[in-house]
Amino acid sequence: MICTIISAVCGLFAVVLVAHIVLVIGEADPANGVASFVRGFAASVSLGFDGLFTPENTKVRVLLNNGAAAIVWLALGAVATALIRRFALPGPRGLTR
Known part of the structure; x- marks a missing residue:
């Protein structure tokens, strides 16, 4: 379950960044609420x-x-x-008999 959450969060952040790229390339109105929200969200997850x-x-x-x-x-x-x-889930770790 934790792997699904991690994948979803990282995927969401990537989608927001791509959405910002599309809005900038498409010359969306920066004053628009959606464009402003996406720009702010993208800025906060841009990792520097x-x-x-x-x-x-x-x-x-x-x-x-x-x-x-x-x-x-x-x-x-x-x-x-x-x-x-590989390391945190229970079960065999690649050992065969």
Whole structure:
């Protein structure tokens, strides 16, 4: 159950980051409530990637920074669930007789 929760949370964070990319590339109105909420949520889960790449074009900057953060969230979720399944769940640990 904990693996499902971890996967869902990490997936949600990645989806929010991708949604922010889509809104920026699609030139959504920044004053819109949905766009504002997504921008704020994306900023809070960007893992510090929001200033990693600094190209002149805002769309490319958001794509690179939020895209990298989304990939890291998905990787963190996969690694965490793999480690939990490997070491914390009861049952055989790959031993054969």
